[in-house]
């Protein structure tokens with residue numbers, strides 16, 4: 001096989017959930033595209049970090065220093081909903097039911113893959129909780145990590161971390177989310193039930 005082709009395939013394989021066959025299909029599909037489209041894609045990838053940033057506050061994707069959720073003064077400041085990924089935030093945002101703040105951890109604790117609490121934005125969450133407590137006597141932290149082993153491990157870790165802070169009410173998304181499922185694939189009705197039945 002062409003070594004250049006193999007190399008590009010190996011780059012695609014570094015993406016989450018992409019196996020060798022799928023990576024090869026991606027590269028073959030790209031080879032069918034017109035030059036202009038490939039150039040545009042290449043340019044977008046090269047500038048990804050300049051043009052799309054993480055919100056300095058909650059780590060949602062943003063074009064500015066803070067994202068539109070954090071910049072919206074009409075949203076409740078004493079609620080912080082904690083998710084693993086930006087795609088989870090999007091799923092909850094789509095329900096239109098939640099009017100508080102978010103915090104994106106950047107993943108879940110997973111010792112097998114070497115992802116430890118230090119690799120996630122947990123320190124940042126702790127500081128935000130302290131900050132919110134300095135402005136409100138009570139705040140709610142909604143743990144909305146996935147109902148998977150890693151998500152549950154993360155939720156337990158966060159609960160232990162936050163439980164001794166005075167004025168913090170820690171809740172977890174409730175019924176309807178099947179064990180082992182992922183928030184980003186849950187339908188709106190399921191998410192609505194889970195949000196409404198948090199405990």
Ligand SMILES: [Zn+2]
Pocket residue numbers: 055056057058059060066067068069070071
């Ligand atoms: Zn934000």
